[in-house]
Amino acid sequence: MDRREFLGGTAAIAGSLAMARPALAQSAELSFFYPVAVGGPITKLIDAYAAGFEKENPGIKVKPIYAGTYQETIVKALTAHKSGTPPVLSVLLSTDMFTLIDEEAIVPFDPFIKTEDDKKWLSSFFPGFMENSQTGGKTWGIPFQRSTVVLYWNKELFKEAGLDPEKPPKTWAEQLEFAQKLTKRDAAGNTSQWGIQIPSSGFPYWLFQGLTTQAGAILANAAGDKTDYANPGVVEALQYWVDLAQKHKVHPPGIVEWGTTPRDFFEKKVAMMWTTTGNLTNVRANAKFPFGVAVLPAGKKPGSPTGGGNFYLSKKASPAEQEAAFKFVRWITTPERAAQWSADTGYVAVTPAAYETEAMKKYVADFPQALVARDQLPTAVAELSTHENQRVTKALNDGLQAALTGTKQPGPAMADAQAEAERILKSYR
Amino acid sequence: MTNRATATIHGWLLLLPAMACLALFTHWPAVASFIDSFMSTPRARRPARFVGLDNYEQMLADPIFWKAMANNLWFAMGTIPASIALALLMAVWVNDRIAGRTLVRMAYFTPTILPMIAVANIWLFFFTPQYGLLEQIVGAFGGRSTNWLGSQDTALYAVTIVAIWKEAGFFMIFYLAALQAIPPSLGEAAAIEGASRWTFFRRVQFPLLMPTTLFVLINAVINAFRMVDHIFVMTRGGPDNATTLLLFYIYQVGFGFWDTAYAAALTCVLLALLALVAFVQYGWLERRTHYQ
Numbered sequence: 001m002d003r004r005e006f007l008g009g010t011a012a013i014a015g016s017l018a019m020a021r022p023a024l025a026q027s028a029e030l031s032f033f034y035p036v037a038v039g040g041p042i043t044k045l046i047d048a049y050a051a052g053f054e055k056e057n058p059g060i061k062v063k064p065i066y067a068g069t070y071q072e073t074i075v076k077a078l079t080a081h082k083s084g085t086p087p088v089l090s091v092l093l094s095t096d097m098f099t100l101i102d103e104e105a106i107v108p109f110d111p112f113i114k115t116e117d118d119k120k121w122l123s124s125f126f127p128g129f130m131e132n133s134q135t136g137g138k139t140w141g142i143p144f145q146r147s148t149v150v151l152y153w154n155k156e157l158f159k160e161a162g163l164d165p166e167k168p169p170k171t172w173a174e175q176l177e178f179a180q181k182l183t184k185r186d187a188a189g190n191t192s193q194w195g196i197q198i199p200s201s202g203f204p205y206w207l208f209q210g211l212t213t214q215a216g217a218i219l220a221n222a223a224g225d226k227t228d229y230a231n232p233g234v235v236e237a238l239q240y241w242v243d244l245a246q247k248h249k250v251h252p253p254g255i256v257e258w259g260t261t262p263r264d265f266f267e268k269k270v271a272m273m274w275t276t277t278g279n280l281t282n283v284r285a286n287a288k289f290p291f292g293v294a295v296l297p298a299g300k301k302p303g304s305p306t307g308g309g310n311f312y313l314s315k316k317a318s319p320a321e322q323e324a325a326f327k328f329v330r331w332i333t334t335p336e337r338a339a340q341w342s343a344d345t346g347y348v349a350v351t352p353a354a355y356e357t358e359a360m361k362k363y364v365a366d367f368p369q370a371l372v373a374r375d376q377l378p379t380a381v382a383e384l385s386t387h388e389n390q391r392v393t394k395a396l397n398d399g400l401q402a403a404l405t406g407t408k409q410p411g412p413a414m415a416d417a418q419a420e421a422e423r424i425l426k427s428y429r
Numbered sequence: 430m431t432n433r434a435t436a437t438i439h440g441w442l443l444l445l446p447a448m449a450c451l452a453l454f455t456h457w458p459a460v461a462s463f464i465d466s467f468m469s470t471p472r473a474r475r476p477a478r479f480v481g482l483d484n485y486e487q488m489l490a491d492p493i494f495w496k497a498m499a500n501n502l503w504f505a506m507g508t509i510p511a512s513i514a515l516a517l518l519m520a521v522w523v524n525d526r527i528a529g530r531t532l533v534r535m536a537y538f539t540p541t542i543l544p545m546i547a548v549a550n551i552w553l554f555f556f557t558p559q560y561g562l563l564e565q566i567v568g569a570f571g572g573r574s575t576n577w578l579g580s581q582d583t584a585l586y587a588v589t590i591v592a593i594w595k596e597a598g599f600f601m602i603f604y605l606a607a608l609q610a611i612p613p614s615l616g617e618a619a620a621i622e623g624a625s626r627w628t629f630f631r632r633v634q635f636p637l638l639m640p641t642t643l644f645v646l647i648n649a650v651i652n653a654f655r656m657v658d659h660i661f662v663m664t665r666g667g668p669d670n671a672t673t674l675l676l677f678y679i680y681q682v683g684f685g686f687w688d689t690a691y692a693a694a695l696t697c698v699l700l701a702l703l704a705l706v707a708f709v710q711y712g713w714l715e716r717r718t719h720y721q
Contacts, residue, residue, distance in 0.1 A: 075684045099687070104473035190574055192559075201579070202665050252558060255579030255668040260557050269559045390685040398493075401669040405581045 028324040029061045033090040035073040035309065036066060037145075037278065045344055053331055060324045070309065074099075081105045081316060088317040089325040091309040094132035095385035095393075097140050098224045102387060106312045108138040112326040121330060124351045128306050131382035135224065141310030142329050143350040145341075147278040148373050148380055149210045149304045151297065155290040157182060157193070157271040168294035169272075172214070172240060175297040179250035182271035195250035197270040198241060199258040204400045205384055205393050206307055207274055210296050211237035213303030213381050219396075224386040225428040229396055229418035237299070238410040242403055254405050262286070276307060277373040280346035284367065293369035295376040304376055305383045308347065339363070348373040386421075387428045395420035459700065466694035470687070477690065484694035494695065496670045497678040500585060504674055505653035507589035508596065513645055515597040517638075520604030521630065534605070541599040549662035552591045553578070556663075578664055581671040588672050591659050596652060600645045607641040608634065643714055650706050654699060675699055 032050075036042045043066050050062035067073040070093050080086040081103065092100070100106045113122055122139065129143035155165035161181045169175035179195025186192055198207050205219075212219055217233030220226065228234065244251035252270075262279055264270045266286050274296065283291060296304050311329045313322055331337070335353040339360035342349035354360055355374060364370050386392045399417030402408040408416070466484055471477040488494050523534045540548065555562045556577040564574060577587045611634065619629045657677040660666060666673035666681065673681075676699065683692030 071685070078687065102472060103687070188571070190568075201667060252576060253580075254576035257553070257557070257579065260553070263557075264559070267560055388686060390681075391688075394681075394685075397667070398669045401667050405579070405668045405671075407581060407669065 028059065028320050029063060030089060030321060030324050030328060031063045031065060031087040032325075032328075033065050033067040033073055033077050033087040033092075035068060035070045035091060037070055037309075042345065045341070049332055049337070053328055056331070057324075057327065060327070062328060078103060078105060081314065084316065086314045086316050088314050088321045089328065090312050090314070091144055092312055094129075094141055094143070094146070094306070094308060094310045095383050095389050097132065097135065097310070098385060098387045099389050100312060101135075101140060105315055106140055107315045107322065108140050109142060109313065109326065109329075110138055112323065113139075118330075121333075124353055125333075126348075126350065126352065126377050128377045128380040128382075129350055131222075132306060132385060133310055135222065141312055142333065144309055144311050144333070145278075145345065145347045146306055146308035146310075146350055147276045147347055148306050148376055149207055149274055149296060150277050150372055150376065151272060151274055151294045152265060152279075152283060153272045153292050153294065154265065154268065154287075155292055157268060157289075161271070165290070166292070168292055169297045171297050172299045175272075176244065176248060176250070179244065179272065180248060183250045191249070191252075193268065194252050194264075194270045196244065196272040196274075197252060197256050197261055197264060198244075198274045199256045199261045200401065200404050201255050201257045201259075203258070203393070203397065204255075204404070205396045206305060208237065208241065208396075208400055209305040209381070209384055210274065210303065211241055211299070213305065213379075214296065214299030214301060215240075216300040218381065219384045220386050220392075222382075224389075225425050227384075227386060227392060227396075227418060227421040227425065229399070229421060230415045233300075235410050235414050238400065238403055238414060240299075242410055245404065246406065255401060265291075277348055278308070278346050280370060280373075281344075282346070284346075284369075291369075293372045295372060295379075302376070302379045304380050306377075306380050307383050342370070346370075348377070386425060388424050391424055392421045395424070462693040462696045462700075465690055466697045468690050470690040480690075484691050487691060488694055488698070493670055493673065493678065497673045497675045500671070500673055501654060501675045503585060504589055504592070505650065507586070508592045508653050508656075509646070509649040512593045512596040512600060513642070513649055515593065516600030516645065517604055519597065519601045520608055521634070523601075524605060524608045537601055538598045540595050540597075541602075545595065545656070545658035546662055548595060549591065549659035552587075552659070553663055556587055579668060581668050584664055584668060584671045588659060588663055591663070592652075592656055595656075595659075596649065600649070603641050603645055604638065607638050611637050643710065646714070647707065647710055650710070651703065654703060 034046060043064075046064045046066075050064050053062055054060065065087065067076050067090075073090065074092050074096055077086060077090045077092060078100075086105065109122070113119055125133075125143050129146050130139070133139055133141035133143060151168060153168050158165040158178075161178075163178060163181060169178045175196065182193065182195040183191060184193040198211075200207070209219060212231075212234050215233040215237040217228065217231045217237065219228060219234070221228075241251075245253050258275075261270075261273050261275055262282055265273045265283070266288070268289070277293075280293070295302060313325055317325070332341075333350060335349075335351055335357050336359060338349045338351055338354035339357040341347065342354065343359065343363040349355060349360065352374075355364075355371075384393055384396070395417045399408070399413040403410045403413040465477070467479060467481060468477040469475070469480045469483070519537050523530055523537065527533070558564060558574055558576045558579070561577075563577065567573075567575070575583065577583050615633055615637075616629065619633060624632070654674075654676060657674050657680070660672055660674060660677045664672040666677055675695070679692050679695045679699065682688050682695060
């Protein structure tokens with residue numbers, strides 16, 4: 001027996017078991033994989049949503065399964081897909097769209113959009129989030145836990161440095177100037193406080209995309225089969241980042257760890273940091289000083305990538321299960337729930353209507369920083385996403401880290417990254 | 430049926446559960462990986478087909494593979510001798526009758542029982558620039574601040590040190606057990622002859638520990654290629670692949686890029702490498718090992 005047959009056999013057994021159950025219970029069971037990528041009691045919130053939905057829809061049982069980080073969740077979801085029994089619904093990175101399409105693991109949402117009401121719902125999301133959810137005229141993902149990059153600044157340290165604590169930097173030049181004023185060095189030349197910090201471990205491409213968008217470059221086309229890493233704008237953006245550390249010495253040298261960056265900010269080791277809006281609740285709870293949140297400073301123009309996770313529908317689920325999953329997705333993205341989710345987690349609410357709800361108005365009255373992410377969305381671009389996404393972004397990540405650690409100049413580093421991406425993507429055109 | 434046939438069937442039946450488990454979860458995956466390494470990666474519309482040595486040619490041309498190999502060799506050269514030497518030193522020390530011996534033994538063994546992911550998170554803060562433990566110590570002596578994990582020059586050393594720290598205690602236990610099996614009369618005889626502590630160790634203890642050393646060495650070699658958990662937490666292979674080890678790269682290719690055929694080819698290389706090392710160790714070292 002070969003492996004495929006064996007897996008097929010297992011899947012058939014599992015499938016027949018799964019089919020036998022609804023026939024007895026007269027209900028659709030909706031398995032649902034989700035990752036946790038930020039702090040906070042996310043699992044409790046999701047369980048509460050599932051319970052709330054079941055109450056209103058007695059025929060459907062929702063089974064949320066916490067599946068680890070984003071990376072672990074897609075590994076589990078795709079492995080389950082290959083063995084025949086994937087979850088009906090999963091929350092995965094919006095950038096995994098092309099990978100999931102190529103694996104034929106998901107179906108588009110379009111067949112479920114039937115009524116006028118459905119159409120209105122689909123067009124209710126921020127267009128910035130839909131860029132990563134649609135390709136080839138079809139909608140493959142529905143935005144759920146989405147984020148964007150923003151600048152956090154420490155008002156106390158601004159005051160100490162003689163800056164207006166209410167005014168964040170608006171341009172690249174100002175950002176550098178402020179950072180120079182905010183960097184403190186002792187007599188021996190050791191830095192006790194850095195001006196600015198842009199994390200570069202793990203997925204530096206995401207934060208870097210803020211810089212490239214501001215430099216007027218777009219990293220990949222909408223079809224996801226061509227990158228533009230060697231664009232002069234991209235090199236200029238990288239040069240700016242490298243100069244912050246190596247020339248101006250206002251940014252820590254080498255690779256800055258993503259995970260400890262908020263901690264550096266709390267410890268006052270850095271006065272300004274770039275990180276996700278998903279950290280809002282975390283910073284609010286842990287910063288022992290007044291802080292501000294601002295849209296990223298503009299280069300040629302303002303801009304930031306979006307990020308985070310979308311809902312995807314499994315191709316191998318039965319039509320009844322898909323229909324139930326669609327119902328759940330519609331239910332959980334209503335303005336009231338999107339607003340509550342945003343307030344509880346710090347993620348950006350996915351529809352403009354959510355910002356008009358009472359719950360959201362109350363939340364932002366108390367915490368106006370939460371509005372910054374929304375205000376940045378009009379200039380936000382799709383997060384870098386291509387076919388063979390992880391391999392193509394790794395080429396960029398390696399180039400960025402080589403430049404930031406000083407082993408390559410920005411120009412050659414980006415040229416190498418582009419050559420590697422080109423080699424991988426050639427066969428998709 | 431004769432008695433003998435019944436006995437044979439009984440024997441096989443008793444072996445069957447263990448054999449089935451081994452075959453299903455160890456032998457078959459290894460064979461399947463070997464077969465898959467000559468196929469292309471199956472995609473939704475393009476089923477796997479035979480591609481011969483394509484995956485291996487790709488490997489020869491892949492700079493990250495060579496980087497991972499080189500990193501792994503440095504990692505092995507760093508972890509194996511250091512962790513064994515440290516384990517031996519600790520074992521000889523806590524074998525003596527010193528005050529608080531149990532406490533020291535426990536302390537040495539603690540790193541082994543802690544989960545690697547938790548340990549890596551703790552070490553992440555040790556290595557953190559500016560306010561990390563290491564920085565504070567260096568700073569107290571007036572040293573300069575270093576970004577241990579964020580620089581290509583130091584990142585591999587940093588993850589190597591974590592591995593040594595994690596392993597030494599485990600190997601110590603084996604040495605300790607072996608030391609206690611050495612008859613005390615040998616020590617008494619050496620004392621009567623007036624042998625120094627060092628001579629006793631070099632001429633008596635160390636040769637008698639050779640079987641243990643061989644066992645520990647094999648384990649250390651396997652671990653040098655197997656221990657990658659802390660890489661996920663501490664560096665994710667960065668900066669620019671400076672800490673990418675072979676197994677980490679296999680995971681990345683297999684479950685990040687979903688290029689399962691290439692991952693299978695990489696796995697075969699890893700298996701071949703380990704088989705070669707084990708062969709050398711058993712064939713060559715064992716002949717020089719003195720068993721009691």
